[in-house]
Amino acid sequence: MxxxxxxxxxxxxxxxxxxxxxxxxxxxxxxxxxxxxxxxxxxxxxxxxxxxxxxxxxxxxxxxxxxxxxxxxxxxxxxxxxxxxxxxxxxxxxxxxxxxxxxxxxxxxxxxxxxxxxxxxxxxxxxxxxxxxxxxxxxxxxxxxxxxxxxxxxxxxxxxxxxxxxxxxxxxxxxxxxxxxxxxxxxxxxxxxxxxxxxxxxxGTLPHMLTRYKAIINDGWALAGGNAMALEKARAREFNSQVGADDVEQRREAVRARNRAGG
CATH class of the missing domain: 3.90.226.10 (2-enoyl-CoA Hydratase; Chain A, domain 1)
Structure with missing residues (x-):
C-alpha cells in the first residue's frame, strides 16, 4: 500500500x-x-x-x-x-x-x-x-x-x-x-x-525489545567502553526486574517452536 x-x-x-x-x-x-x-x-x-x-x-x-x-x-x-x-x-x-x-x-x-x-x-x-x-x-x-x-x-x-x-x-x-x-x-x-x-x-521480535535494543546499542556507542558497560548493566537491572518467570517461559517456548520450524 x-x-x-x-x-x-x-x-x-x-x-x-x-x-x-x-x-x-x-x-x-x-x-x-x-x-x-x-x-x-x-x-x-x-x-x-x-x-x-x-x-x-x-x-x-x-x-x-x-x-x-x-x-x-x-x-x-x-x-x-x-x-x-x-x-x-x-x-x-x-x-x-x-x-x-x-x-x-x-x-x-x-x-x-x-x-x-x-x-x-x-x-x-x-x-x-x-x-x-x-x-x-x-x-x-x-x-x-x-x-x-x-x-x-x-x-x-x-x-x-x-x-x-x-x-x-x-x-x-x-x-x-x-x-x-x-x-x-x-x-x-x-x-x-x-x-x-x-x-x-x-x-518477529518483541516490539518493546526491538526499540530498547536499538537504544542501548546507539546510546552505548556514544560512550567510552567502561561507561557503556555500566549503562547496559543499569538498564538491564531496571528492565529485567519487571520480567516475570511466566513471561520468560512463554517466550522461550516461542523461540523453540521457531527453531523447530527452521525459522
Whole structure:
C-alpha cells in the first residue's frame, strides 16, 4: 500500500509493519535538495508516531542511492551547505537518529558524500552489487556535518577511513562488505526482497525489545567502553526486574517452536 507523499519521495506502507521510503529524484541521482530533505525528515518523523510501522527501509529510485546535497541548487544560491537551513526538523540524518525502530539501508547504487552519510545513519546496510561509496568532501571543499568523519572511522578503522576521505576514491560494494560497514552484498534484483525479508525477521521480535535494543546499542556507542558497560548493566537491572518467570517461559517456548520450524 502506498501513502501519498511529495513527488521527490515515495512511501510504501506494508501491512506486516514496515515502510519503504524511496528517494525519488532519479534524474538527479537522488541528490538531496531542500524539498527532498524536508519530505524525508518529515515522513520519518510522522512514521515514528505510527504504531503500525516499526521498521523502515530506505532506498533510491534509478541507478543511484543518493548523490549527496544538491550542489546545483546550492550553487544557484537556493540551497544551503547546512543542508536544512539550520532547521532541525528538516534534517534527514537527525530524523533517522530519532526514529525508535531499525532503519535498513538498501543501497541500490552510488552513495556519495552526503548520500554516504545518509547510508551510515541507517542501522543495517544491504548493498546491491552495483552500489559504491565515496566521500568527496575534501575534493568539493566542504566539511562533513552528518557524521561521516566520525562514523566511518569507527566502522572500518581510522586508517581505512583516512584513505577513503583523503582521496575521494570509490569503495565498491564488495570492499565495503569486507571492511564491515555493509552487512552483505546482493544481486540488484535481490536487494529489495532481501531488505523486506530482513524487516520481517526484525518484526518477529518483541516490539518493546526491538526499540530498547536499538537504544542501548546507539546510546552505548556514544560512550567510552567502561561507561557503556555500566549503562547496559543499569538498564538491564531496571528492565529485567519487571520480567516475570511466566513471561520468560512463554517466550522461550516461542523461540523453540521457531527453531523447530527452521525459522
Amino acid at each position: 502506498s501513502a501519498p507523499t511529495d513527488d521527490v519521495l515515495s512511501t510504501e506502507l506494508h501491512p506486516a509493519g514496515y515502510a519503504v521510503l524511496t528517494l525519488n529524484r532519479p534524474q538527479a541521482m537522488n541528490a538531496l535538495n531542500k524539498a527532498l530533505m524536508r519530505a524525508l525528515a518529515d515522513q520519518i518523523d510522522a512514521l515514528a508516531t505510527n504504531p503500525a510501522v516499526r521498521v523502515l527501509i530506505l532506498t533510491g529510485a534509478g541507478r543511484a542511492f543518493c548523490a549527496g546535497l544538491d550542489l546545483k541548487e546550492i550553487g544557484s544560491g537556493q540551497g544551503s551547505l547546512g543542508g536544512s537551513d539550520g532547521r532541525p526538523s528538516g534534517d534527514p540524518v537527525a530524523a533517522i537518529g530519532r526514529y525508535p525502530g531499525p532503519v535498513i539501508g538498501a543501497i541500490n547504487g552510488a552513495a556519495v558524500t552526503g548520500g554516504f552519510e545518509l547510508a551510515l545513519a541507517c542501522d543495517v546496510l544491504l548493498a546491491s552489487s552495483s552500489a559504491r561509496f565515496a566521500d568527496t568532501h575534501a575534493r568539493i571543499g566542504v566539511a562533513p556535518g552528518w557524521g561521516l568523519s566520525q562514523k566511518l572511522s569507527r566502522a572500518i578503522g581510522a586508517y581505512r577511513a583516512r584513505e577513503v576521505s583523503f582521496t575521494g576514491n570509490w569503495v565498491g560494494a564488495e570492499q565495503a562488505a569486507a571492511w564491515g560497514f555493509v552487512n552483505r552484498v546482493l544481486p540488484p534484483d535481490d536487494l529489495l526482497p532481501a531488505a523486506r525479508q530482513l524487516a520481517q525477521d526484525m518484526l
